[in-house]
Amino acid sequence: MRIALTGASGIVGGFVLRAARAAGHSVKRLDRSTGFRLGDAPALSGHDALIHCAFAHAPGRYRGGEGDDPETFLRLNRDGTARLFDAAVRDGVDRIVFLSSRAVHDGYPPGTALPDDLPARPANLYGQVKADAEARLASLPVKGTAIRATGVYGLPGKWRGLFDDYLAGRPVPPHVATEVHGEDLAAAVLLLLDRPNPPPQVNCSDLILDRRDLLAQVRALTGCPHPLPARADPSPLRVQCCDRLGAMGWRPGGTARLRATLPALLASSLPKYPRG
DSSP states (O other): EEEEEEESSSSHHHHHHHHHHHTTEEEEESSSGGGGOOOBBOOOOSSSSEEEEEOSSSSSTTTTTTTTTTHHIIIIIIIHHHHHHHHHTTTTEEEEEEEGGGGGGHHHOTOBBBBTTTTOOOOSHHHOOOOOOHHHTTTTEEEEEEEEEEEEETTTTTTHHHHHHHHHHHHOOEEEEEEEEEHHHHHHHHHTOOOOOOSSSSEEEOEEHHHHHHHHHHHHHHHOOOOOOOOOOOTTTOOOOOOHHTTTOOOHHHHHHHHHHHHHHHHHTTTSSSOO
């Protein structure tokens, strides 16, 4: 399959790029290295699919990623995504997978279970931009799917500050969140491209991860003697149900993948830890 991939130099786009190439697909990168910017309407003729992972935001921030310039945030992400989708339709691309976010459901009460077909109810500009892009995709004459991803781990920067604080003995507040490994997310994206009639939206999540449990694994690997944070209350979490991906055969790596990945994630913090 010939795939056009936006955001190939980003976190999720990088995972998708590697997975797509490993699966034998031909991938056209649409990112800064090739001169692509959100708002462009690139030539996509001859491509079978578009995977849209690019997103413009303040460094390290998604919710609140507009910073002090919501106008530019909307122009690049909402309007730029619409222009990209229209270019795909113009050039005969009939499959689109759009990287959306669990943030489209932030407007639901804490503790709400999130099935795949739950309508978007955003509570912030980030979620609204993703929901608007989902609606635009659903209106087009293509086989399009929005994949609503939770937090993504797998690269060293994800928890570097947390690991540094714990290893240095600084206080770490309780926290619990949902996570999915970037390789599992990329596998889900490629799985959707293989479906003859993919659903309009799917959820993508794996672990309910308490910071105490994560740092307990860090302690086991390093021998760090510092106390673990208290366990967080998981009841306010809005947990995604991933039944549609599960029915397609998607099986994320769970805690086994987290354990296998953790030594590499720790590598950037360990040199700072005074081993004894």
